[in-house]
Amino acid sequence: MPKRYFDLSDDVCVSGRWHIRPPMAEDGQAVDPWMFTEGQPLQLTTKLRMALRVKGRPLDFTLAGLDVPVVHAKVATLFAELAPQDIQLFPVDIEGQPEQFSILVATKLIQCIDESASDEVRRWRAEDGCPEKTGNYRVVSGMRIDTSKVGDAKVFRTWGWSVALIVSEEIKEALEHIGATGVKFTGV
Numbered sequence: 001m002p003k004r005y006f007d008l009s010d011d012v013c014v015s016g017r018w019h020i021r022p023p024m025a026e027d028g029q030a031v032d033p034w035m036f037t038e039g040q041p042l043q044l045t046t047k048l049r050m051a052l053r054v055k056g057r058p059l060d061f062t063l064a065g066l067d068v069p070v071v072h073a074k075v076a077t078l079f080a081e082l083a084p085q086d087i088q089l090f091p092v093d094i095e096g097q098p099e100q101f102s103i104l105v106a107t108k109l110i111q112c113i114d115e116s117a118s119d120e121v122r123r124w125r126a127e128d129g130c131p132e133k134t135g136n137y138r139v140v141s142g143m144r145i146d147t148s149k150v151g152d153a154k155v156f157r158t159w160g161w162s163v164a165l166i167v168s169e170e171i172k173e174a175l176e177h178i179g180a181t182g183v184k185f186t187g188v
Helices: 033-037 073-082 169-177
Strands: 005-010 048-050 052-054 061-064 068-072 087-094 101-106 120-123 137-141 155-158 161-168 183-187
Touching: 005 061, 005 169, 033 068, 033 161, 068 073, 068 087, 073 087, 073 101, 073 169, 101 155, 137 161, 161 169, 169 183
Parallel strands: 048 087
Antiparallel strands: 005 161, 005 183, 061 068, 068 101, 087 101, 120 137, 155 161
């Protein structure tokens, strides 16, 4: 039976939910939110905090600011148990929240997008006026991946389209089993 994978995203349709701003350093200095989505290990020396953009019901999984995965302690524990070699967890203090949350970082970046099986894939071209992006993906919709390129990874980002946070079916089922709120899965 072939392995199945899912794009894990934020269920923005949860009624009365919170929305979280991007992370900041403890001293209030800005932190580059994209570093949490690049699919590589991080070395952080500062404690992180996050403010609420919209107060509401805390979720077990939230994409804050620019796609930064924020997870409740029970979700962090699940990822640490099932995919310790694929992730890092950085504790974060969230405004008005006494419970523990962490930023989840997928530490693997895998070149596995199956362009021919995906609905639409477009790359940046030189004539688009962004030379630093030339060759990278500009649009990926209805993404499909080539699972033969994934190896034993259970959590990863896709090369060239690192906004996608991909999890194995095992992780998906475990999150569903614990009733994690805020999660949305799309098969890839």
